[in-house]
Every structure is written in structure tokens, then in C-alpha cells.
Amino acid sequence: MASLDVSSYSESLSSEDKGEYFAKLTLETGERLPDPFVLKEGWTDDMSYLPSLSWRDVTEYLIDSPSIYTKESMKAYKSLEAYDYFLCRHVQDCLYHNITEESDFCYIKTEGFTEYEKTTQETRRQHKKREDNTINETNTENEKTKKKPRPTQKTRRQKRNRDQHRKREDKKETETNTENEKTKKKPRPTQKTRRQKRNRDQHRKREDKKETETNTENEKTKQNREGNTKNDTNTENEKTIQKTRRQHKKRH
Structure with missing residues (x-):
């Protein structure tokens, strides 16, 4: 076995550090290896x-031997x-x-x-x-070159179900709004609104009555005009017939 001389490095250590240093050089049999700092040749x-x-051998050595290394540090x-x-x-x-x-x-x-x-x-x-x-x-x-992943069958099915559910919800909401519009009560008219409506109705009645009278008058005037025209035509026809008869009688 090599010499057990100690190096200047080991001499510079504190008592506690020196004990740990030589403990590393001591085998389980009690035999101590030489100080590596005194080996100048070889x-x-x-x-x-x-x-x-x-790696496992090195790790176990550093953890199991007296040193500053622990499992966490390794x-x-x-x-x-x-x-x-x-x-x-x-x-x-x-x-x-x-x-x-x-x-x-x-x-x-x-x-x-x-x-x-x-x-x-x-x-x-x-x-x-x-x-x-x-x-x-x-x-x-x-990020620049990343392509969007192609949707899987499950993703497409989920998207289709969401779209169908959204359509059903929209249809249901539309039907509900329509039903509410039908059943919604009209607000009670105010006194001013009732008066305005009454005036409109009265005005409409007067206009209808006036229009009816005008139509009746026009109808009578038309009938009288047609009657007069018919009488004049008949009179003219009678005159023509009589004139024709006289001319015929004169020739014979």
C-alpha cells in the first residue's frame, strides 16, 4: 500500500473537515488509502x-459517503x-x-x-x-408554422350536436316570442286615445254618409239622363217613321 503521508491541502482543513476527508479514504476493513494530493507520479x-x-454508481457513492450531497441535490x-x-x-x-x-x-x-x-x-x-x-x-x-390539428370524429360530432342544440333553442325561443305576441294584452287606452278614436269614427261615419248621398244623387241624375235620352230617341224614331209613311203613301 502507498505511503500515508498527508498533503498540505489536508493540513489546511479544519478538524471536522479533515475527519470527513480521511473518512473517505478509509475502507470498510479499516485500511486507509493514500492521500491523492501526495501522489505526484503515475x-x-x-x-x-x-x-x-x-450514473447510479456515482450517485450512490456521493450520497452514501460522507459528503455535502443528498438525494435532493443529486x-x-x-x-x-x-x-x-x-x-x-x-x-x-x-x-x-x-x-x-x-x-x-x-x-x-x-x-x-x-x-x-x-x-x-x-x-x-x-x-x-x-x-x-x-x-x-x-x-x-x-407559432408561425403550427397548423391547426385536423378535427377528430369525436370533435366533429360534438360540434354537430352543439349546432343542432343551438338551432333547437333558437326555434323554441322564436315560438315562445310568437306565442307571447299573440297572448300579450293590449294596453288600456287613455281618455285622450278614446276621444281621438271616437272623433275618427264620427268623421268616418260622416264621410261614409256623405259618400252614400253623393252616390245616390249621381245614380238619380244618371237615371234621369238616361230616361230623357231614351224619350228623345223614341220621339225621333216616331217622327222618322211617320215621315217614311207619308212618303210611301205619296208615291202610291
């Missing part, structure tokens, strides 16, 4: 040595600083160390930019702004 960037790992992994390191391209090449030839464990490390803490907030804002702009542009484009 690191390689050949990732073919990496063991087969899954569910929201995009809010963690490690994700921001990777997203903002502060993560550099990864290195692998097998500790010893006989060891069943290994170390993996990477380096990051020291100015991360200064730029991470601004990078987050820029990334969020780019994402919002992209989403807005995508939504706008989708």
Missing part, C-alpha cells in the same frame, strides 16, 4: 483504464457547482491513477480554471439568457 490520461461506471444536479464547472468548460483533461498494481481502487482527477468563482455567475446569466432567447425564437417559429 497519473495517465488514458481513459481505457477506467472501470465500468454508471436530483437537481444541474444546480451544483460541479455541473457549472463542466458546462462553462472549466473542466480540463481527466487523469487516472491506479494507486498500486494490487489495489482494487483508483483515483480520477481533473483540473479547472482558478477564475471559475469570478466568472460562474456571469456565465450562468449568459447561458440562461441564451437559453431563453432560443426558447422564445423556437416558440415564435412554432
Whole structure:
């Protein structure tokens, strides 16, 4: 097993943090792995040595081992600083160390930019702004190109039923209004209205009477004229007949 020397990093930790740090390096058998910060040689960037790992293995390790990570924080992994390191391209090449030839464990490390803490907030804002702009542009484009979905048979049947129901309601309303118009009582006429109606009736009667008398007079005048014309015609005819008889008698 490698040397158990401690690094300057572990010496700079508080007592509580140092206890958690060395607890991570201690196996279940009580054996402690060497401090990775004292291993200066033996690191390689050949990732073919990496063991087969899954997301579940990493998650269980971070949650079960003494650390700041919980189930809730792992569910929201995009809010963690490690994700921001990777997203903002502060993560550099990864290195692998097998500790010893006989060891069943290994170390993996990477380096990051020291100015991360200064730029991470601004990078987050820029990334969020780019994402919002992209989403807005995508939504706008989708709204422009979105076609109305073709109505299904159920939708068409529902629309047809609504139209039929509306027609029945309109017909019923029309019939009700007509019936109300028929049965609606006329308002009681006022005294002025009754007087006006009475005057109109009297005037109409006088006009009818006058018209009747005029017609009767015209009828009598017509009859007299026809009688006189008939008498004159008869008289003329008598004169003509008599004249004809005298001429005939004179010739004989």
C-alpha cells in the first residue's frame, strides 16, 4: 500500500473537515488509502483504464459517503457547482491513477480554471439568457408554422350536436316570442286615445254618409239622363217613321 503521508491541502482543513476527508479514504476493513494530493507520479490520461461506471454508481457513492450531497441535490444536479464547472468548460483533461498494481481502487482527477468563482455567475446569466432567447425564437417559429390539428370524429360530432342544440333553442325561443305576441294584452287606452278614436269614427261615419248621398244623387241624375235620352230617341224614331209613311203613301 502507498505511503500515508498527508498533503498540505489536508493540513489546511479544519478538524471536522479533515475527519470527513480521511473518512473517505478509509475502507470498510479499516485500511486507509493514500492521500491523492501526495501522489505526484503515475497519473495517465488514458481513459481505457477506467472501470465500468454508471450514473447510479456515482450517485450512490456521493450520497452514501460522507459528503455535502443528498438525494435532493443529486436530483437537481444541474444546480451544483460541479455541473457549472463542466458546462462553462472549466473542466480540463481527466487523469487516472491506479494507486498500486494490487489495489482494487483508483483515483480520477481533473483540473479547472482558478477564475471559475469570478466568472460562474456571469456565465450562468449568459447561458440562461441564451437559453431563453432560443426558447422564445423556437416558440415564435412554432407559432408561425403550427397548423391547426385536423378535427377528430369525436370533435366533429360534438360540434354537430352543439349546432343542432343551438338551432333547437333558437326555434323554441322564436315560438315562445310568437306565442307571447299573440297572448300579450293590449294596453288600456287613455281618455285622450278614446276621444281621438271616437272623433275618427264620427268623421268616418260622416264621410261614409256623405259618400252614400253623393252616390245616390249621381245614380238619380244618371237615371234621369238616361230616361230623357231614351224619350228623345223614341220621339225621333216616331217622327222618322211617320215621315217614311207619308212618303210611301205619296208615291202610291
